[in-house]
Every structure is written in C-alpha cells, then in structure tokens.
Amino acid sequence: MARQARAIQTRRTILEAAGEVFDERGYDSATIAEILGRAGVTKGALYFHFTSKEDLARGVLGEALTTEGVLPQESxxxxxxxxxxxxxxxxxxxxxxxxxxxxxxxxxxxxxxxxxxxxxxxxxxxxxxxxxxxxxxxxxxxxxxxxxxxxxxxxxxxxxxxxxxxxxxxxxxxxxxxxxxxxxxxxxxxxxxxxxxxxxxxxxxxxxxxxxxxxxxxxx
Amino acid sequence: MARQARAIQTRRTILEAAGEVFDERGYDSATIAEILGRAGVTKGALYFHFTSKEDLARGVLGEALTTEGVLPQESxxxxxxxxxxxxxxxxxxxxxxxxxxxxxxxxxxxxxxxxxxxxxxxxxxxxxxxxxxxxxxxxxxxxxxxxxxxxxxxxxxxxxxxxxxxxxxxxxxxxxxxxxxxxxxxxxxxxxxxxxxxxxxxxxxxxxxxxxxxxxxxxx
The missing domain is CATH 1.10.357.10 (Tetracycline Repressor, domain 2)
Known part of the structure; x- marks a missing residue:
C-alpha cells in the first residue's frame, strides 16, 4: 500500500476508536490512552495525526456531516x-x-x-x-x-x-x-x-x- | 410564617439555585459550594433537605414534569x-x-x-x-x-x-x-x-x- 493510503487508513482507524470511546465515556472521561489501546496504533502514529484529545474530538465531529449512501433523486x-x-x-x-x-x-x-x-x-x-x-x-x-x-x-x-x-x-x-x-x-x-x-x-x-x-x- | 411553610420555601430556594448551577456548569462541574453561595442558605439548611449533589440533581429532575399554567380545554x-x-x-x-x-x-x-x-x-x-x-x-x-x-x-x-x-x-x-x-x-x-x-x-x-x-x- 502506498504511504499516503496507509496514512489515510491509520487516521480512519484512530477516528473510529476515538468515536467508540467518546460515545461510551463522553468527552470529559475519555482518555487518549484508551483510544490508543482501542485503535492498536503507536503513540507516535496517533500524535502524527492528532495533537490532543480536543483535536481528536474535532476530527470525530468533522466526520459527522456525511451523506454517504444517499443517491440523487428526481424528487x-x-x-x-x-x-x-x-x-x-x-x-x-x-x-x-x-x-x-x-x-x-x-x-x-x-x-x-x-x-x-x-x-x-x-x-x-x-x-x-x-x-x-x-x-x-x-x-x-x-x-x-x-x-x-x-x-x-x-x-x-x-x-x-x-x-x-x-x-x-x-x-x-x-x-x-x-x-x-x-x-x-x-x-x-x-x-x-x-x-x-x-x-x-x-x-x-x-x-x-x-x-x-x-x-x-x-x-x- | 409557619415552620413548614418556611421549610418548603427554603427547599425551593435551594432547588432554584441548584437549577442555575447545573444549567450553567453541567452536572460534573457543579459544586455544592456554589449552590450554597447562590441560594444564600446555611450548609445545615441545605443538608437538612438534600444529602448530596446527586440528591440535589434528583430534586431538580423531580420538578421537571410540570404543567403549571396549562388550563383544561374542551379540545x-x-x-x-x-x-x-x-x-x-x-x-x-x-x-x-x-x-x-x-x-x-x-x-x-x-x-x-x-x-x-x-x-x-x-x-x-x-x-x-x-x-x-x-x-x-x-x-x-x-x-x-x-x-x-x-x-x-x-x-x-x-x-x-x-x-x-x-x-x-x-x-x-x-x-x-x-x-x-x-x-x-x-x-x-x-x-x-x-x-x-x-x-x-x-x-x-x-x-x-x-x-x-x-x-x-x-x-x-
């Protein structure tokens, strides 16, 4: 896999882990340690993509506005x-x-x-x-x-x-x-x-x- | 004022202060100290009515189901x-x-x-x-x-x-x-x-x- 494709996949893996942890614990109780464990990536990889818990949460919110699966309709x-x-x-x-x-x-x-x-x-x-x-x-x-x-x-x-x-x-x-x-x-x-x-x-x-x-x- | 009426009023004063603080800070960040200060009652008075922050929040939720102001209608x-x-x-x-x-x-x-x-x-x-x-x-x-x-x-x-x-x-x-x-x-x-x-x-x-x-x- 090309380096860029790998980076995109790693970012996605981290965001999905962050989504799980924020959803289960709420923002205040979520920890980067738990997100790291869930994602199964290195600390270096996580901090390459996201600088802080706040940054992770912004990344999660950035994925919220999605219309994937919606097809154009005449109506x-x-x-x-x-x-x-x-x-x-x-x-x-x-x-x-x-x-x-x-x-x-x-x-x-x-x-x-x-x-x-x-x-x-x-x-x-x-x-x-x-x-x-x-x-x-x-x-x-x-x-x-x-x-x-x-x-x-x-x-x-x-x-x-x-x-x-x-x-x-x-x-x-x-x-x-x-x-x-x-x-x-x-x-x-x-x-x-x-x-x-x-x-x-x-x-x-x-x-x-x-x-x-x-x-x-x-x-x- | 009779003792019971005073107690009811004090309880209400505390609940209203608790409502302000929970509304502004959220549950986790709210403190009994701030609720006390807002209500202007003694610690003894507060603990006479409510045993904990959780108890205060339950008291607040107990006031939520209110239809005061709604009059019976034919429809x-x-x-x-x-x-x-x-x-x-x-x-x-x-x-x-x-x-x-x-x-x-x-x-x-x-x-x-x-x-x-x-x-x-x-x-x-x-x-x-x-x-x-x-x-x-x-x-x-x-x-x-x-x-x-x-x-x-x-x-x-x-x-x-x-x-x-x-x-x-x-x-x-x-x-x-x-x-x-x-x-x-x-x-x-x-x-x-x-x-x-x-x-x-x-x-x-x-x-x-x-x-x-x-x-x-x-x-x-």
Missing part, C-alpha cells in the same frame, strides 16, 4: 427524506457517527468544540429550497426554518429513543417523517414519498453494492 | 399543544426547568439520575388518547408513539436552538406544532387549534392572574 423531497433515513440506518452501526451526537449533546464539549448542526441545517435547507423550487413543498414552508427544526427533532428523537431504549431508530425516524410531511409536501408529492422504515437500509445496501464492498463492511 | 388536542407552548414560554425564564434538560442531555448524569422523559411520554400519551377518543386525531395516530416522538422532537428543538442561538424558543415550538399537526388532527379540528407563538405567554399570564400573583414573579 428533492425524497432525497431530503433519504438523508435522515440513511443516517438512522447507519447511526446504530457506526460509533463514529453516534459520538458526534454524544459530543454535541454535552454542554461542555459543545462549548469547546462547536457542533455539526449549523452545517447540517445549511445542507438540508439548500435541499429543501430545491424541493420548493420544483414545486414539491407547500407555499408557507420556509426551508431554513424547517431545516433547523428538523435537525433538532431528528437529534432529539435519537437521544430520547436511546435514553429510554425505545426501539429501532429507523422506525422512529420513519414515524417522524410521517408526522411532518403532511404539513410540508403538496398532496401529489406526498403520496409518492417512500418513508418505509427500511428505506435507509435499502439505500445503504444499494450504495455498498455499487462500490462492490463486501457485506461485512460497517453498516452493511 | 384535548389544544390542551396537548398548550403543554408544549407553556413550557416553551417558561423554560427560558426558569433555570430550574432548563437544568432538567441539561442533566438529561448529559450522558453521564443521565446514567446516574435517569430522566423525566418516560413520565412526560406517559402523560402526553394519555392526553393524546383522550383526544383520539374524542375523535380529534386521524385514525392511524398511535398516542404512545406520537408522544415519544414529540418529547424527543421538543427536546431536540430546544437543545439545537439554544446551541446555535437560533432565536425565541416559543416561535420554534409553534413552528414544530405547525409541522406535525396536519399529519395528526382531523381537518375540522386542525383549523381551530391556536398555535400562535404567544399562546404559551397568554396561557401563563392568565394562570398568574388567576393566582393573583404579582407581575415580577418568575415566568410572568
């Missing part, structure tokens, strides 16, 4: 739904993604590191604006307002569901869409949206297959 | 709306209520103390069941599922809005209702629901006036 509203559905499928399978919510929900870590929420809101607002320009949204919908609400609602549903051991996240997020879409979509679009709980899993499998990845890969 | 769906609207009005004015979200959002504190979320879900589910029995909800709505989703969505909207300094919580929560109610209410009920952003403030004022409380009271 931009369907694509907007798919973003949340694919994430609901991936989150329980990827500690690195869960860690970004753990870090953002923690008042201390948030004050130190910021969150990926503004990035998510802008991304989803742009997508809703395109849906609106295509005539898919009811006229009163303000893409920026709806995007901000939805980022909050999605995050809160995940946090509360996980705290009360409520069940499969994909089902909760599907139900969230079923609650909000009738107040957002024009009737002709509403009936054609796929909000089945397995939508995210299907999208993710199609994406993995298109990469030729094996079924044992994370999130598969 | 149970309106009353369900009012619960979230009044809380959205009170929360920015009452550190004791904010602290319960801060404590619940913190993974560590949550593992130690639990949350008020199961209580909220059961309370709101019961109210939605009454609305359904009165024919106010669309037939596919499952009161328990919707209540759990809504507790998550409400909480997440608050946390994200506060993190990004998004604006007045009352407006965000009103917009959340406007997004979910068209997918929940039968058409004849939907048009008659009051989801104006100042709904909570009006309800709260009416409640304070009914008590003859003065305008300087918390939340007035």
């Amino acid at each position: 931009k509203l369907q694509e907007w739904v798919d973003v949340g559905m694919v994430l609901a499928h991936r989150l329980p399978r990827e500690p690195l993604l869960r860690a970004s919510i753990t870090l953002s929900a923690d008042q201390h870590a948030r004050a130190l590191l910021g969150t990926s929420w503004p990035g998510w809101i802008d991304y989803l607002a742009e997508m809703l604006q395109q849906a609106k320009d295509q005539g898919e949204l009811l006229p009163h919908i303000d893409p920026q307002e709806t995007a901000a609400l939805f980022v909050g609602a999605w995050t809160g549903v995940e946090v509360v569901n996980s705290a009360i051991a409520g069940g499969r996240l994909e089902e909760k997020i599907a139900a969230l869409y079923d609650h909000v879409l009738p107040g957002m979509a024009v009737p002709g679009v509403l009936g054609r949206l796929d909000t089945a709980a397995d939508r995210g899993a299907r999208m993710w499998r199609a994406h993995r297959n298109s990469l030729g990845a094996d079924a044992a890969a994370p999130g598969a | 149970k769906l309106q009353e369900w709306v009012d619960v979230g609207m009044v809380l959205a009005h009170r929360l920015p004015r009452e550190p004791l209520l904010r602290a319960s979200i801060t404590l619940s959002a913190d993974q560590h504190a949550r593992a130690l103390l639990g949350t008020s979320w199961p209580g909220w879900i059961d309370y709101l589910a019961e109210m939605l069941q009454q609305a359904k029995d009165q024919g106010e909800l669309l037939p596919h709505i499952d009161p328990q599922e919707t209540a759990a989703l809504f507790v998550g969505a409400w909480t997440g909207v608050e946390v994200v809005n506060s993190a990004i300094a998004g604006g007045r919580l009352e407006e965000k929560i009103a917009a959340l209702y406007d997004h979910v109610l068209p997918g929940m209410a039968v058409p004849g009920v939907l048009g008659r629901l009051d989801t104006a952003a100042d709904r909570g403030a009006r309800m709260w004022r009416a409640h304070r006036n009914s008590l003859g409380a003065d305008a300087a009271a918390p939340g007035a």
Whole structure:
C-alpha cells in the first residue's frame, strides 16, 4: 500500500476508536490512552495525526456531516427524506457517527468544540429550497426554518429513543417523517414519498453494492 | 410564617439555585459550594433537605414534569399543544426547568439520575388518547408513539436552538406544532387549534392572574 493510503487508513482507524470511546465515556472521561489501546496504533502514529484529545474530538465531529449512501433523486423531497433515513440506518452501526451526537449533546464539549448542526441545517435547507423550487413543498414552508427544526427533532428523537431504549431508530425516524410531511409536501408529492422504515437500509445496501464492498463492511 | 411553610420555601430556594448551577456548569462541574453561595442558605439548611449533589440533581429532575399554567380545554388536542407552548414560554425564564434538560442531555448524569422523559411520554400519551377518543386525531395516530416522538422532537428543538442561538424558543415550538399537526388532527379540528407563538405567554399570564400573583414573579 502506498504511504499516503496507509496514512489515510491509520487516521480512519484512530477516528473510529476515538468515536467508540467518546460515545461510551463522553468527552470529559475519555482518555487518549484508551483510544490508543482501542485503535492498536503507536503513540507516535496517533500524535502524527492528532495533537490532543480536543483535536481528536474535532476530527470525530468533522466526520459527522456525511451523506454517504444517499443517491440523487428526481424528487428533492425524497432525497431530503433519504438523508435522515440513511443516517438512522447507519447511526446504530457506526460509533463514529453516534459520538458526534454524544459530543454535541454535552454542554461542555459543545462549548469547546462547536457542533455539526449549523452545517447540517445549511445542507438540508439548500435541499429543501430545491424541493420548493420544483414545486414539491407547500407555499408557507420556509426551508431554513424547517431545516433547523428538523435537525433538532431528528437529534432529539435519537437521544430520547436511546435514553429510554425505545426501539429501532429507523422506525422512529420513519414515524417522524410521517408526522411532518403532511404539513410540508403538496398532496401529489406526498403520496409518492417512500418513508418505509427500511428505506435507509435499502439505500445503504444499494450504495455498498455499487462500490462492490463486501457485506461485512460497517453498516452493511 | 409557619415552620413548614418556611421549610418548603427554603427547599425551593435551594432547588432554584441548584437549577442555575447545573444549567450553567453541567452536572460534573457543579459544586455544592456554589449552590450554597447562590441560594444564600446555611450548609445545615441545605443538608437538612438534600444529602448530596446527586440528591440535589434528583430534586431538580423531580420538578421537571410540570404543567403549571396549562388550563383544561374542551379540545384535548389544544390542551396537548398548550403543554408544549407553556413550557416553551417558561423554560427560558426558569433555570430550574432548563437544568432538567441539561442533566438529561448529559450522558453521564443521565446514567446516574435517569430522566423525566418516560413520565412526560406517559402523560402526553394519555392526553393524546383522550383526544383520539374524542375523535380529534386521524385514525392511524398511535398516542404512545406520537408522544415519544414529540418529547424527543421538543427536546431536540430546544437543545439545537439554544446551541446555535437560533432565536425565541416559543416561535420554534409553534413552528414544530405547525409541522406535525396536519399529519395528526382531523381537518375540522386542525383549523381551530391556536398555535400562535404567544399562546404559551397568554396561557401563563392568565394562570398568574388567576393566582393573583404579582407581575415580577418568575415566568410572568
């Protein structure tokens, strides 16, 4: 493997270990020693990529804004739904993604590191604006307002569901869409949206297959 | 003042100070010393009511499930709306209520103390069941599922809005209702629901006036 490819893989291994430890312990209790042990890399390798625990946490948050697995759709509203559905499928399978919510929900870590929420809101607002320009949204919908609400609602549903051991996240997020879409979509679009709980899993499998990845890969 | 009334007032003073400190510092960094200083009571008085920081935090969480200010309505769906609207009005004015979200959002504190979320879900589910029995909800709505989703969505909207300094919580929560109610209410009920952003403030004022409380009271 070329030196650069190895470095990218090592960085990824470290971030995934950091994600696990931040997700399990929270920011304050996480230690570089535990992340090192989990990653199985040398101290030198870790410090080559990350200078401190704070730097590691920033790296984890930098991976949070991901739409891997979301495919372009003719209906931009369907694509907007798919973003949340694919994430609901991936989150329980990827500690690195869960860690970004753990870090953002923690008042201390948030004050130190910021969150990926503004990035998510802008991304989803742009997508809703395109849906609106295509005539898919009811006229009163303000893409920026709806995007901000939805980022909050999605995050809160995940946090509360996980705290009360409520069940499969994909089902909760599907139900969230079923609650909000009738107040957002024009009737002709509403009936054609796929909000089945397995939508995210299907999208993710199609994406993995298109990469030729094996079924044992994370999130598969 | 009778001894019992004094004790109740002292307990409340301590809880409000604890709410401020937990809200500002988070659970781990909060100290009994700072709570003592804020409350302006003696150490003996504090330890008469609360044996530890953990006990103080449990006391704070015990105050979280409050519907003070919500008046009975003919439409149970309106009353369900009012619960979230009044809380959205009170929360920015009452550190004791904010602290319960801060404590619940913190993974560590949550593992130690639990949350008020199961209580909220059961309370709101019961109210939605009454609305359904009165024919106010669309037939596919499952009161328990919707209540759990809504507790998550409400909480997440608050946390994200506060993190990004998004604006007045009352407006965000009103917009959340406007997004979910068209997918929940039968058409004849939907048009008659009051989801104006100042709904909570009006309800709260009416409640304070009914008590003859003065305008300087918390939340007035």
